[in-house]
Every structure is written in structure tokens, then in C-alpha cells.
Amino acid sequence: MKSSLLVTGLGGFVGSHVADAVAAGVFGDTELLRMPEGLDLRDPIATVQALGGRVPDKVLHLAGQSFVPRAIEAPAETYAVNVLGTINLVQALTKQGFKGRLLYVSSGDVYGRVDEHTLPVRPDTPVSPMNPYAASKIAAEDYCQQEWRRAGLQAMIARPFNHIGPRQDSRFVVASFAQQLVQISRGEREPVLHVGDIDTTRDFTDVRDVVRAYAALLEAGQPGQRYVVASGVERSPRQLLQQMMAIMRLEVRIEQDPTRMRATEQRRMVADASDTTRACGWRPQISIDTTLEDILRTVSTHD
Numbered sequence: 546m547k548s549s550l551l552v553t554g555l556g557g558f559v560g561s562h563v564a565d566a567v568a569a570g571v572f573g574d575t576e577l578l579r580m581p582e583g584l585d586l587r588d589p590i591a592t593v594q595a596l597g598g599r600v601p602d603k604v605l606h607l608a609g610q611s612f613v614p615r616a617i618e619a620p621a622e623t624y625a626v627n628v629l630g631t632i633n634l635v636q637a638l639t640k641q642g643f644k645g646r647l648l649y650v651s652s653g654d655v656y657g658r659v660d661e662h663t664l665p666v667r668p669d670t671p672v673s674p675m676n677p678y679a680a681s682k683i684a685a686e687d688y689c690q691q692e693w694r695r696a697g698l699q700a701m702i703a704r705p706f707n708h709i710g711p712r713q714d715s716r717f718v719v720a721s722f723a724q725q726l727v728q729i730s731r732g733e734r735e736p737v738l739h740v741g742d743i744d745t746t747r748d749f750t751d752v753r754d755v756v757r758a759y760a761a762l763l764e765a766g767q768p769g770q771r772y773v774v775a776s777g778v779e780r781s782p783r784q785l786l787q788q789m790m791a792i793m794r795l796e797v798r799i800e801q802d803p804t805r806m807r808a809t810e811q812r813r814m815v816a817d818a819s820d821t822t823r824a825c826g827w828r829p830q831i832s833i834d835t836t837l838e839d840i841l842r843t844v845s846t847h848d
Contacts, residue, residue: 554607586630616678653706710752711843775816
């Protein structure tokens with residue numbers, strides 16, 4: 546019997562890959578339920594109306610304000626979108642009689658500045674948000690868990706670390722590299738790459754693997770639990786940039802752009818997703834070379 550999956554944020558980077566994955570059967574025999582384009586989850590009445598009486602079997606809540614510089618500029622807006630929007634969604638579902646499973650997509654950014662001696666990060670690593678985006682994610686997580694404890698909401702939390710892949714906005718580091726390299730290869734700009742601090746390390750996972758993790762957690766995750774979604778491999782943006790330059794056979798000069806630097810930058814980060822593997826069998830499958838090649842190919846085709 547076909548089940549139904551309601552996804553918020555389908556118009557975004559990750560959402561577009563969720564739609565692809567549903568069509569490919571990654572979420573099983575599932576009908577994808579869409580919220581109306583332009584819906585503002587900050588409006589509780591509009592959120593109830595958007596459901597239109599539908600009661601999905603599962604919910605994947607992706608929608609939110611996810612760009613950290615914007616969150617710092619507009620913290621009240623970020624809290625309203627990420628926290629109030631989540632509250633309104635859960636309450637609207639409850640009014641419709643929702644009894645299914647909900648995966649709230651938080652972020653690995655909630656851990657903030659972590660002592661390098663305690664790496665890799667695990668679900669029980671203490672959180673220490675360093676910006677309004679991360680703090681708002683913690684608040685939304687807490688609301689979902691409160692509703693699990695209070696009312697039995699079958700909610701789980703995913704904490705994905707940096708995910709990259711085709712169609713990502715060029716405001717993000719790897720997508721920005723790809724856009725600049727493609728422009729250089731076409732002779733549209735000088736062979737100079739403008740970057741921030743590219744010698745920090747992060748845990749990068751292909752967005753398509755991240756989406757597979759969401760599907761697996763909706764199927765087999767335990768309500769009330771928090772799950773890390775990460776590759777378990779520590780890489781610097783410089784390493785990824787060098788791989789992309791090699792793929793394109795380009796030599797460019799690298800210049801640091803002060804406007805791209807963050808004052809509270811964590812120097813090293815890597816995470817351990819073994820709890821997620823134990824819970825639902827998920828492991829990343831896509832190699833970093835394939836990810837970078839696909840990103841460059843997509844930018845070359847569509848930019």
C-alpha cells in the first residue's frame with residue numbers, strides 16, 4: 546500500500562534532492578505531498594489550511610532559514626521561521642489527527658565550538674550554538690522532543706553536518722568554488738579565486754547520501770532520539786578546491802576575501818554517525834570525487 550510523505554522546504558537545495566529520491570523509490574512506495582508554494586509557516590492559519598485535511602503517514606521537515614550570515618543579520622526572523630514555523634507545523638498536523646513519524650532536520654552547527662580533543666562529535670556531545678541559526682535549531686529540536694514526551698509525537702531529530710552537491714546555492718563554500726572555477730575556465734573572469742578561511746576542516750557529505758539518511762531514519766529511527774548525519778571524514782575546503790582544480794585542469798591564484806571570514810570559526814570538525822548506522826543501517830555511498838565532478842558538471846551546464 547502506498548504511503549504518503551509530506552515534505553516542507555521542497556523548493557530548496559535539499560528539498561529538490563528529496564523530490565528526486567522519492568521519484569526514484571528511495572523512500573519506498575511513497576506519494577509525495579507538497580505544501581503550497583510560498584507558504585509561510587509563521588502563519589498558523591495558513592499552515593492549517595495548507596494541509597487541506599490531509600493526514601500524511603510521515604513528515605520530513607526541511608523548511609527553515611539556513612544561511613548563517615543572514616541569521617546573524619536577522620536573528621528575530623530566523624527564530625520566527627525556524628522555531629515558530631516548526632511549532633505551527635506540528636500543531637497543524639496534530640489538529641488533523643497526525644499519528645505518523647516526523648523527522649525534524651536540525652544541523653551539526655548546534656555543537657558550536659568543540660574542543661578538538663573531544664572530536665569526533667557524537668549525538669551526546671554537549672551543544673554550544675555560536676549563532677542564531679544554530680540556537681534556533683536547538684529550540685525547535687527541544688519543542689519536538691517536548692511534544693514527544695508530552696503527547697507522544699513520533700518525532701526524531703537529524704543533525705546533518707556540511708552537505709554538498711549539485712544545485713547548491715553559490716553562497717556556500719564548495720558551490721562558490723565551483724561557480725568561480727567554471728567562470729575562469731570560460732574566460733569570464735581572471736584566474737583568481739576569492740575565498741575565506743579554507744584551512745579549517747569540516748565533515749562533508751553528498752546531499753544525496755544525506756537524503757538517503759533521512760529516508761532510513763523515517764523508516765527505522767527511534768522517536769525521541771537525535772541522530773548525526775555525517776561522513777566521518779575530516780576535509781578542508783582547500784583540499785576540495787585542489788581536487789576541483791585538478792578535475793578541471795586549472796591553475797588559479799587564491800586570494801583571501803575578508804568579507805568571507807567568520808570571527809567564531811571552529812578550526813576542526815568531524816562527526817561520528819555510527820549511532821545512525823546502528824539505528825537504520827545508513828552509511829554514505831557516494832565518493833567525494835563523484836560529488837565534486839557532479840557539482841562542476843551541473844554548474845557548467847546551468848550557470
